[in-house]
Amino acid sequence: MAIPRFWREIDSRYNLVGTRCGNCGDIDFPPRSVCPKCGRKSLGKMERLQLSGHGTVVSYTVVHDAPSGFEAIRPYSLAIIELEEGARLTSQVIDCDPAEIGIGMPVEAVFRKLGEEGESGIIHYGYKFRPSGKAPPMEGQD
Amino acid sequence: MAGEVAIVGAGQSRFGVLKEGIKSLFAQAFFECLDSVDKGMDPRQVQEAFVGSMSFGGGQLGNLAALMTEQVGLTHIPARKVENACASSSYALRDAWFALHSGMLDVVLVAGVEKMTDLPSDRRRYWLGVSGDTEWERLAGTTFAGLYALMASRHMHEYGTKRESLAQVAVKNHRYASHNPKAHFQRPIKLEQVLEAPMLAQPLTLYDSCPVSDGASALLLTRAELAKSFTDSPVYIQASSGASDFLALHDREDITRVDGTVKAAKEAYRQAHLSPGEVDMAEIHDAFTIGEIMALEDLGFCSKGQGGVWTLEGRTEIGGDIAVNTSGGLKAKGHPLGATGAGQVVEVFKQLRSEAEKARQVSGAEVALTHNVGGSGATVAVHIFSR
Ligand SMILES: [Zn+2]
Numbered sequence: 001m002a003i004p005r006f007w008r009e010i011d012s013r014y015n016l017v018g019t020r021c022g023n024c025g026d027i028d029f030p031p032r033s034v035c036p037k038c039g040r041k042s043l044g045k046m047e048r049l050q051l052s053g054h055g056t057v058v059s060y061t062v063v064h065d066a067p068s069g070f071e072a073i074r075p076y077s078l079a080i081i082e083l084e085e086g087a088r089l090t091s092q093v094i095d096c097d098p099a100e101i102g103i104g105m106p107v108e109a110v111f112r113k114l115g116e117e118g119e120s121g122i123i124h125y126g127y128k129f130r131p132s133g134k135a136p137p138m139e140g141q142d
Numbered sequence: 143m144a145g146e147v148a149i150v151g152a153g154q155s156r157f158g159v160l161k162e163g164i165k166s167l168f169a170q171a172f173f174e175c176l177d178s179v180d181k182g183m184d185p186r187q188v189q190e191a192f193v194g195s196m197s198f199g200g201g202q203l204g205n206l207a208a209l210m211t212e213q214v215g216l217t218h219i220p221a222r223k224v225e226n227a228c229a230s231s232s233y234a235l236r237d238a239w240f241a242l243h244s245g246m247l248d249v250v251l252v253a254g255v256e257k258m259t260d261l262p263s264d265r266r267r268y269w270l271g272v273s274g275d276t277e278w279e280r281l282a283g284t285t286f287a288g289l290y291a292l293m294a295s296r297h298m299h300e301y302g303t304k305r306e307s308l309a310q311v312a313v314k315n316h317r318y319a320s321h322n323p324k325a326h327f328q329r330p331i332k333l334e335q336v337l338e339a340p341m342l343a344q345p346l347t348l349y350d351s352c353p354v355s356d357g358a359s360a361l362l363l364t365r366a367e368l369a370k371s372f373t374d375s376p377v378y379i380q381a382s383s384g385a386s387d388f389l390a391l392h393d394r395e396d397i398t399r400v401d402g403t404v405k406a407a408k409e410a411y412r413q414a415h416l417s418p419g420e421v422d423m424a425e426i427h428d429a430f431t432i433g434e435i436m437a438l439e440d441l442g443f444c445s446k447g448q449g450g451v452w453t454l455e456g457r458t459e460i461g462g463d464i465a466v467n468t469s470g471g472l473k474a475k476g477h478p479l480g481a482t483g484a485g486q487v488v489e490v491f492k493q494l495r496s497e498a499e500k501a502r503q504v505s506g507a508e509v510a511l512t513h514n515v516g517g518s519g520a521t522v523a524v525h526i527f528s529r
Contacts, residue, residue: 030278036388059299059397061291062344063283067271068264070283078288078343080392088392090282090292098344103299114281124281 013126016053016109018087019046029087053109055083062098077101081129095130106132147242148369148376151179151362152491157476158326160356164257167358168210175360180373187249191221192238194231194254195480198269199261227273227516232483232523239382242365254481255358273517275390287351289391289518290430291343297398305345307450309336311431312349319470321501326355326476350431355476359484377494381413381526389520402522403440410524418442422507423465423493425486427515428473437513465504483514494529
C-alpha cells in the first residue's frame with residue numbers, strides 16, 4: 001500500500017474514527033462520505049465519530065494460508081466485529097488462543113503493527129481486537 | 143422478453159493447469175463452439191464479440207478482445223472485454239443478450255478466457271484478492287478463503303450446518319468432474335480427504351476450495367427467430383439478471399446469505415415465469431463449498447438453513463430434487479475466472495440437448511439455471527435457459 005493512501009486513512013486506522021449520517025443517524029466504519037441509505041440527503045452531513053472500540057464477534061476464522069506480508073504471523077484469527085455503536089468491521093483478534101474465540105465473544109480494540117510493505121519495508125500500524133478486559137483499550141486514546 | 147435470444151453453439155477448452163497461453167485456449171473454445179453449430183455457421187456471420195476476462199496477472203490488460211478475435215479470424219468486428227470479477231463472462235452474456243434484444247444485431251460471440259497458472263504463487267494470491275475490499279478487508283489479512291470461512295462459521299452457528307455437509311459438496315462435484323473430460327480434476331475424492339486436507343481458513347480446507355485454472359469458453363448467440371437456420375435444437379435464454387452488493391462482507395446485513403443472489407434470482411424467475419421448483423439443473427457458484435450451500439438457499443431451491451441438509455441427503459444430485467453442478471462446478475471442473483460464466487452455459491447447452499457424458503446427463507432436463515458470483519458476492523449474475 002502506498003504512503004498517501006495510508007495517510008488518508010490514518011485517523012480511522014489509528015483512532016477508530018467512523019462517521020454518523022446527519023440525516024438518518026446510521027453509523028459507519030470505515031467512514032463514508034455518502035450514506036448508502038440516504039444518498040444526496042446525507043451530503044455534507046456525515047459527521048466524524050470516535051468509536052469506543054468495544055464490540056462482539058459476529059463470525060470468525062483462523063487463516064492458515066496467508067497472503068504475502070502476513071506469512072510471519074500465521075495462523076492468525078480474523079473476525080467480523082460488531083461495535084457497540086452498530087457498525088461492523090473486519091479485524092484480527094489477538095492475545096488469545098484461536099480456540100478461545102467464539103461468536104458473541106466481547107472484544108476491544110488495541111493499537112498494533114498491521115504489516116510491512118513488501119518492497120519498501122514500511123511498517124503499518126492500526127487496530128486489532130482482543131478479548132475484552134485484558135488491559136486498557138486503545139492506548140494513546142482519550 | 144423471455145425466449146427471444148437463442149444459443150446455437152457452445153464450446154470450451156479443457157480447464158486446468160495447461161501449457162497453452164490465452165490465444166491458444168481461446169482458439170480451442172471458439173472453434174469447438176463453431177463446430178457445435180449443427181447446420182454450420184460462417185464465421186463472417188458473427189457481428190460483434192463480448193469477451194469476459196479479468197486479465198489475471200495483468201497480462202494483455204488492454205485490447206484483449208481485439209487480440210482474441212483477430213487471431214481466430216474475426217477481424218474488424220467490434221469487440222470488447224467485459225470485466226466483472228469472477229462473473230465477467232456472465233456479464234458478457236448479459237450484454238450480448240441486451241444487444242440481441244435491441245434488434246441491432248443478429249449473431250454475436252460471447253466468450254471468456256483466463257490464464258492463471260503462469261504466475262508465481264504469491265502473485266496469484268495477490269490477484270485472487272483483487273476483487274475484495276482492498277482497503278478495509280485485505281489490509282486486515284483476509285483471503286478469499288477467509289471471507290468464505292467467515293460466512294461458513296456464521297452459517298454453521300445459526301443453522302447448525304455440519305462440516306460434513308460442506309465436504310459433501312466437494313465429494314459430489316469431484317464425482318461429476320470425473321465424468322467430464324474437460325474438468326480440471328478427473329478423480330473422485332472421499333469425504334475424509336476433504337476433512338483432513340491442509341487448512342486454508344478454518345473450517346475450510348484445500349478441498350473446500352476451487353483450484354486455480356486456465357481455460358476458455360465460447361457461445362454463439364442469435365436472435366431467436368434466426369436460430370433454426372443454425373440448429374434444430376437451440377437453447378433459449380429465458381431470463382438474464384444481475385445484482386450488486388457491498389464489497390466488504392462486514393457491510394452486509396446478514397453474512398449467511400448473499401443478497402445479490404436473492405435479488406438476481408427473484409428477477410430471473412419473474413422474467414422466465416418460473417418457480418425454483420421448475421428448474422431441473424443448475425450450475426452454481428461453488429468457488430468454496432459453503433458457496434454452493436448458501437446459493438441453494440438464496441436461489442430458492444430449499445429454505446434458509448437447509449442447504450447443508452439437502453446436500454447430505456443427496457437432494458442436489460442427479461435424480462434428486464435438482465441436479466447441481468453436474469459439470470463438476472467451479473470446485474472440480476475448475477475456475478478460470480473470466481471463462482467460468484460462459485463455461486457454465488456450455489454445460490447447460492450440453493445438458494439441455496442431452497449431449498453430456500452419460501454418467502452425468504440429467505435425463506429429460508428442460509429448464510436450467512446458471513449462477514455466477516464476483517468476489518464474495520459483490521457481483522452476481524443469474525440466467526435461466528430452456529430447450
Ligand atoms: Zn443516512
